[in-house]
Each structure stands twice: as structure tokens, then as C-alpha cells.
Amino acid sequence: MLHLTLRQLKVFERVAHHLSYSRAAKALYLSQPAVSMQIKQLEGNIGLPLFEQMGKQIYLTEAGNELYRYSRDILQRLSDLELALDELKGMERGKLNIAVVTTANYFAPHLLAKFCQRYNGVSVSLNVSNRVTILKLLAENAIDLAIMGLPPEDIDIVSESFMENPLVVVAPPNHPLCLEHNIQVKKLAKEIFLVREMGSGTRDAMERFFTEHKININKGMETDTTEAIKQAVQAGMGLAIMSQHTAELELETGRLKILDVQGFPILRHWHIVNRKNKRLSAVAHAFSEFLLKEAAALMRASKRND
Structure with missing residues (x-):
């Protein structure tokens, strides 16, 4: 029987994605030795090497490629399960995973604060990055929603302007x-x-x-x-x-x-963007509707009150 932990699988997936222990460690907020130890234990449990090193670069072995394919599917299914459970909890304990371009960071926290005041059980993960990074996050289906000025044309997305x-x-x-x-x-x-x-x-x-x-x-x-x-x-x-x-x-x-x-x-215009056919949580859907219906008026009121 194959013995591996979810933690090992998550660490492996990030190393395989970046083909770098250091970048994976940064993404996971772990030390590089901790990442290396997880991979070493995983290889020991499987009984096959998952990476090979040539010079300073690492590459996936045949076994690594197989595990990477399955790990992405497993982790996506777990993410879908978490989303389904969040929907059962409704807006009381939901999570919102959103990214905004750096220029939108001057108003996005204000709107997020208004939204969280209304739904005080919601937790928010906010990623502030440049456009290139956010397009990558969208392509990888790593976020629920993104706020940006110019929606991409080379990714299958849904985009609506809100302000x-x-x-x-x-x-x-x-x-x-x-x-x-x-x-x-x-x-x-x-x-x-x-x-x-x-x-x-x-x-x-x-x-x-x-x-x-x-x-x-x-x-x-x-x-x-x-x-x-x-x-x-x-x-x-x-x-x-x-x-x-x-x-x-x-x-x-x-x-x-x-x-x-x-x-x-x-x-x-500012746009709220998500991957087409992505199953949005109740929280993500509510925040999108909140921006479309109220963002412009809230920002005008905020400016008058300053």
C-alpha cells in the first residue's frame, strides 16, 4: 500500500510546479530544509526518486511526472471539497481568495473592509501583485477572483466592469x-x-x-x-x-x-475577473455582486467624507 501524507503531497506539488526547492519553500512559508525533508520522506515511502539534478537545475523523473499529474488532480478535488463544505456553512465561515493589481490596492482594502463588516465571519486572503503575476495565478486557477484594469484575452475568463x-x-x-x-x-x-x-x-x-x-x-x-x-x-x-x-x-x-x-x-474601467466555468463559493459570488452593485457608490461616498 502506498503511504504518503497530504502535507507531503502539497510540498511535492509546489516543488514540481516551480522545479525549485527554494521557490517552493517561499510559496509554502517553509524553510528549504523542511521542504527537502518532506520530499526525501516521500521518495522513501514511494521507493522511487521523484527528482533528478543536472547542474543547478532539478527535473522530474518519470515517477515524478506521474505523481505530479495525480497530485494536481487530488489537490484540486480537495479544494472542491473544501468549497462544497464552505457553501454548506454559507456566509458565516466562508473564505475569499482574491488577488488585485498593485494600482487597485489603493481602494481594494477599503471595499474588502466594507464587505467583511457586512459578513463578519468571512476570512480573506489578499494577494497584491503586478499584472503578470495575477495572470499566472488566474491561469493556474490559484485564486477565486482578481481585480484588474485590463482583462486578459488569452485566458478563458469571465470579466465584468464595476467602476x-x-x-x-x-x-x-x-x-x-x-x-x-x-x-x-x-x-x-x-x-x-x-x-x-x-x-x-x-x-x-x-x-x-x-x-x-x-x-x-x-x-x-x-x-x-x-x-x-x-x-x-x-x-x-x-x-x-x-x-x-x-x-x-x-x-x-x-x-x-x-x-x-x-x-x-x-x-x-476596473474589472472583477474569474476563470470561466470556475465554481465560485458563496462568498466569492457575494463579493463579486457586492462590487458590481455597490463599489462605485461606496468610493464616491468615501471621497466626499475624506
Whole structure:
């Protein structure tokens, strides 16, 4: 009889997925020696090697490939069982596993707090990552829902918009263009723009806009955080295009100014996204409905009260 534990199976699945003990350990919040020990015990129980090492890289053996295929199926079935049990518990003890792009993190916690106040038995797992990471999580069916600006086209998903997401040009308050109105887009060709990393939805929208206007912009600092861009704009390193939601505090305190540029704001929308045909828990379904029906009004009320 095959003797293995669920813990060993979960650890093996992560190592097989990443083909790395260190990355698996990080994903599981374990030490690398603990991960290695679990794999060693599992191989001892099975009686076959599951990985082979060539240089610094590890690879699945034939037995490893077989176990990886079955482990993914077993763990998915256990996840479905947990979901079915959560549905029987209703909204009192449900779990919500959600990921949001970094720019949405400026408003998502506020909405999650409102939702959890209504359903105080709900527990939330929130992953804040860049767009590329969230697309990977969606592709791997590792999350219930995602909040992002531009839904993917190469993954079979369901997407609904729940709130406007205006992109604006921001500048330090002492910038000469802050005194001008109805600024022609071609004037921006002389400016330096601080940009998000490749793959960012905001950067994609910015580049499409300037391509449509046949303008090559000068790109300065590139970073994967909106916070760094805001700080750099305030320091006078250049201009930036970002979601107005991410700069509300700086705009209200006068540390940043929105430039009155023709064609702006670029009006986009925030979307709630999940894999097509994914069985959503009662909590995930309720949160999706909550965003669609109430998010925009709640954010407007929050802004008035600030």
C-alpha cells in the first residue's frame, strides 16, 4: 500500500510546479530544509526518486511526472471539497481568495473592509501583485477572483466592469505645464515620463495612447510600484500617467497636480475577473455582486467624507 501524507503531497506539488526547492519553500512559508525533508520522506515511502539534478537545475523523473499529474488532480478535488463544505456553512465561515493589481490596492482594502463588516465571519486572503503575476495565478486557477484594469484575452475568463478607472497625467505642483489649459498632446513629447514595468496595464494604455498620436515619449525611471513613481514625480524627475485612484491623497494635499491635457483622462474601467466555468463559493459570488452593485457608490461616498 502506498503511504504518503497530504502535507507531503502539497510540498511535492509546489516543488514540481516551480522545479525549485527554494521557490517552493517561499510559496509554502517553509524553510528549504523542511521542504527537502518532506520530499526525501516521500521518495522513501514511494521507493522511487521523484527528482533528478543536472547542474543547478532539478527535473522530474518519470515517477515524478506521474505523481505530479495525480497530485494536481487530488489537490484540486480537495479544494472542491473544501468549497462544497464552505457553501454548506454559507456566509458565516466562508473564505475569499482574491488577488488585485498593485494600482487597485489603493481602494481594494477599503471595499474588502466594507464587505467583511457586512459578513463578519468571512476570512480573506489578499494577494497584491503586478499584472503578470495575477495572470499566472488566474491561469493556474490559484485564486477565486482578481481585480484588474485590463482583462486578459488569452485566458478563458469571465470579466465584468464595476467602476471607472480614469488615467491622468500628473506633475509636481511647480511644473510650468500646471499653469496651462487644454495642453496639446504633442507638447508632452518634450517631457520625461516615469513608467511602470513592461506588462503593466497602465503602461500598456499609456503606450497605446501615444502610439495613436504618433508621439515618441522620453522614458525615464522604470519601476514596478506606483508609490515609487509618485515619489519620483514629486521630486521633479518627470511626469507620469497613472490611475487617478492611486493619487487621491497626493492630489488632495497638493503634492501632485493633474495636467489639463487634450485626450485625458483616458477612461478605463476596473474589472472583477474569474476563470470561466470556475465554481465560485458563496462568498466569492457575494463579493463579486457586492462590487458590481455597490463599489462605485461606496468610493464616491468615501471621497466626499475624506
